[in-house]
Amino acid sequence: MKKVIIELKNVSLSYDDEPDVPIVDNISLQIYENEFITLLGPSGCGKTTTLRIIAGFQKPTQGQVIIDGKIFNDIPPYARPINTVFQRYALFPHLNVLGNVKIGLKNRPTSYLIDFFGGRDKIEELIKQDKINKGVAEDKIKKASYFEINKKVNQLIDEAAYNALKLVKLDGFENRKIEQMSGGQQQRVAIARAIINRPKILLLDEPLAALDLKLRQNMQYELKEMQRALGITFIFVTHDQEEAMTMSDRIVVMNNGIIQQLGTPEDIYNEPVNGFVANFIGETNIMRGKYLYENHISFLGAEFDCLGYKFEDGEDVDVVIRPEDWDVVPLENAKLIGEVTSCIFKGVHYEICAMFGEQEIMIHAYETPKVGDKIGLKVDPYEIHLMKVAREEPVSDQEGQDNLE
Amino acid sequence: MNNKFGRLAKPYIIWLYIFAVAPAIVMSFLIFTDMEGLDLANLKMTLDNFSQLGEKSTLIAFKNSFLLSVITTAISIVLGYLVAYKLFRSNFKNKFLILVILILPMWSNILLRTEALANIMESNNIVTTFLNKIFNSNITFPQLRGTYFSVVFGLVVTYVPFMIMPIYNSLEKIDRSVEEAALDLGLTEMQKFWKVILPMSSKGIITGSIMVFLPSLSGFAIPKILGSGNIVMIGNVIEELFNNMNYNIGSLLAMIILVVILFSITIVNKVDKEGEMLL
Ligand SMILES: Nc1ncnc2c1ncn2[C@@H]1O[C@H](COP(=O)(O)OP(=O)(O)O)[C@@H](O)[C@H]1O
Ligand SMILES: [Mg+2]
Numbered sequence: 001m002k003k004v005i006i007e008l009k010n011v012s013l014s015y016d017d018e019p020d021v022p023i024v025d026n027i028s029l030q031i032y033e034n035e036f037i038t039l040l041g042p043s044g045c046g047k048t049t050t051l052r053i054i055a056g057f058q059k060p061t062q063g064q065v066i067i068d069g070k071i072f073n074d075i076p077p078y079a080r081p082i083n084t085v086f087q088r089y090a091l092f093p094h095l096n097v098l099g100n101v102k103i104g105l106k107n108r109p110t111s112y113l114i115d116f117f118g119g120r121d122k123i124e125e126l127i128k129q130d131k132i133n134k135g136v137a138e139d140k141i142k143k144a145s146y147f148e149i150n151k152k153v154n155q156l157i158d159e160a161a162y163n164a165l166k167l168v169k170l171d172g173f174e175n176r177k178i179e180q181m182s183g184g185q186q187q188r189v190a191i192a193r194a195i196i197n198r199p200k201i202l203l204l205d206e207p208l209a210a211l212d213l214k215l216r217q218n219m220q221y222e223l224k225e226m227q228r229a230l231g232i233t234f235i236f237v238t239h240d241q242e243e244a245m246t247m248s249d250r251i252v253v254m255n256n257g258i259i260q261q262l263g264t265p266e267d268i269y270n271e272p273v274n275g276f277v278a279n280f281i282g283e284t285n286i287m288r289g290k291y292l293y294e295n296h297i298s299f300l301g302a303e304f305d306c307l308g309y310k311f312e313d314g315e316d317v318d319v320v321i322r323p324e325d326w327d328v329v330p331l332e333n334a335k336l337i338g339e340v341t342s343c344i345f346k347g348v349h350y351e352i353c354a355m356f357g358e359q360e361i362m363i364h365a366y367e368t369p370k371v372g373d374k375i376g377l378k379v380d381p382y383e384i385h386l387m388k389v390a391r392e393e394p395v396s397d398q399e400g401q402d403n404l405e
Numbered sequence: 406m407n408n409k410f411g412r413l414a415k416p417y418i419i420w421l422y423i424f425a426v427a428p429a430i431v432m433s434f435l436i437f438t439d440m441e442g443l444d445l446a447n448l449k450m451t452l453d454n455f456s457q458l459g460e461k462s463t464l465i466a467f468k469n470s471f472l473l474s475v476i477t478t479a480i481s482i483v484l485g486y487l488v489a490y491k492l493f494r495s496n497f498k499n500k501f502l503i504l505v506i507l508i509l510p511m512w513s514n515i516l517l518r519t520e521a522l523a524n525i526m527e528s529n530n531i532v533t534t535f536l537n538k539i540f541n542s543n544i545t546f547p548q549l550r551g552t553y554f555s556v557v558f559g560l561v562v563t564y565v566p567f568m569i570m571p572i573y574n575s576l577e578k579i580d581r582s583v584e585e586a587a588l589d590l591g592l593t594e595m596q597k598f599w600k601v602i603l604p605m606s607s608k609g610i611i612t613g614s615i616m617v618f619l620p621s622l623s624g625f626a627i628p629k630i631l632g633s634g635n636i637v638m639i640g641n642v643i644e645e646l647f648n649n650m651n652y653n654i655g656s657l658l659a660m661i662i663l664v665v666i667l668f669s670i671t672i673v674n675k676v677d678k679e680g681e682m683l684l
Binding site: 057077 | 586
């Protein structure tokens with residue numbers, strides 16, 4: 001049984017100027033220890049706002065933020081075991097790299113730091129060791145003074161800063177100015193600055209959005225490694241579904257401040273619960289169909305076998321089929337026959353669009369039919385996904401399309 | 406520079422040469438000469454003018470100028486920062502309007518404003534006259550005109566808007582998320598101000614300081630009116646010398662001030678490369 005580290009319970013938020021428009025709408029969510037969870041959704045859907053509620057910059061209008069079983073609603077950010085990597089890094093331009101990384105620990109009270117570095121006894125022991133190494137006879141060593149403890153703590157902060165910078169592969173950059181660092185390097189400084197505080201939860205708000213593709217892919221991998229090595233919970237925010245797919249243990253798909261679906265990347269890709277999720281997570285075809293009877297479905301004028309869905313006999317349903325799940329077959333074996341309207345080379349495969357009556361279908365295949373050709377399709381029963389017909393389908397459907405880019 | 410703009414700038418550059426550079430060259434020349442008025446026929450080359458710098462009256466004027474300008478700048482930093490910070494933190498929709506209102510007095514005539522202030526600082530002023538007329542009493546104000554206080558007060562009132570503007574601009578440039586980052590990393594509100602906000606607005610403080618310091622240092626109207634002869638600043642000495650047609654020593658003192666000004670402007674240029682704090 002995995003341990004819940006943070007829980008949002010019916011959290012809602014609306015701003016004073018528009019109290020009736022919830023930015024975050026009744027979100028409930030349990031996040032486990034050491035989990036890499038991603039909030040995924042189009043820009044403006046409330047991802048940053050949700051993070052700000054978790055971090056404590058914004059009080060929810062309703063609901064509770066529970067960390068380790070304790071309600072944290074009224075606890076200020078500095079007292080939460082959470083650190084944030086901000087959307088545009090938010091580094092301190094007047095400090096150098098080392099200064100940025102150290103600022104958190106440096107401004108804590110000494111008593112906090114003594115506990116942070118393992119308690120007074122441990123620090124006194126370290127001071128004693130230093131003296132022994134310097135050649136002071138053991139019986140002559142006096143109890144460490146307040147001044148010596150302070151000095152040792154500062155030394156430990158320095159060490160922690162160098163270690164954090166090493167972890168993000170920025171050793172040697174300690175004395176650089178922030179403005180002299182590239183986007184990718186600034187991003188690493190932001191990460192080092194957060195993890196030096198040993199948070200239990202790290203919030204990352206679109207940390208890779210500003211990086212170019214190659215660097216972004218490297219950082220995806222590195223972040224994932226870092227999360228494993230540190231053993232802390234990452235709450236990651238992105239509007240990029242591919243990024244979410246590659247990095248996350250679980251994904252929370254959001255739209256208009258509402259959680260649309262929560263699940264593993266596979267779940268969300270294969271079993272989208274509604275049109276918005278289906279559209280947002282990769283390209284897909286959604287068609288209106290009729291559930292005939294158990295494991296039988298009809299759409300586009302043909303009848304198909306399907307697997308594992310239970311609806312009323314004769315109920316209208318939405319049928320979801322991913323472009324890569326179609327099988328292109330000779331016309332005589334085909335269940336569906338349509339006319340090709342476009343065929344674009346996409347690197348590995350071709351993206352074919354074809355009209356089947358009124359319905360346009362997208363197909364990923366290795367064949368290269370010409371525009372105007374007839375194309376025959378089949379689909380395996382387990383590739384057919386069914387969703388209940390949503391009432392406001394056209395709205396969310398449209399928004400999903402807009403955000404496919 | 407683009408050719409077209411280069412040509413457009415010509416009139417101004419010519420203007421600059423005739424009315425700023427040329428006089429400066431003439432003044433640099435006058436420093437080393439001695440003559441009666443502008444009597445070029447009896448012109449003598451000399452270094453005697455520099456001995457004037459050792460004169461007690463000149464030294465006092467320099468001391469007054471620097472001391473009062475520094476005090477004015479310091480007070481303006483504190484007042485200006487408080488006002489700018491308050492405005493930065495406020496939830497007004499139209500902060501620009503507030504800024505304009507703060508700056509509005511700058512657009513009225515400075516002599517008029519200073520004379521009005523001087524009147525209030527007299528023991529018998531417009532207010533006492535008014536009150537005494539109505540109540541048939543004999544109220545007087547303390548006599549402030551002619552004191553250091555009145556001069557500094559006048560300088561601060563006149564020049565503090567030059568401090569508010571750049572500080573406010575530098576504060577507005579601080580991203581909200583930078584402040585949140587400070588809190589996120591465990592800084593208290595106090596620490597956030599001293600360790601993050603203040604250093605990040607230091608550009609504005611430096612720019613503003615020079616904008617207040619320079620006119621305070623070189624001006625002569627405010628000390629003349631509010632100091633009423635008791636407090637002499639270097640601008641008053643220069644004015645006096647030029648009025649008495651003593652152009653040589655006047656030029657020397659004016660050039661010294663000019664050097665200080667140019668030096669300060671280099672600092673502003675270094676600190677605020679894009680000139681972004683001024684507007
Ligand atoms: N201070 C605020 N006052 C009013 N509305 C805000 C405020 N901050 C954000 N919003 C609105 O909240 C919505 C969600 O914003 P945000 O959480 O930043 O979205 P995301 O991070 O998913 O792009 C947006 O429509 C935005 O306009
Ligand atoms: Mg955002």
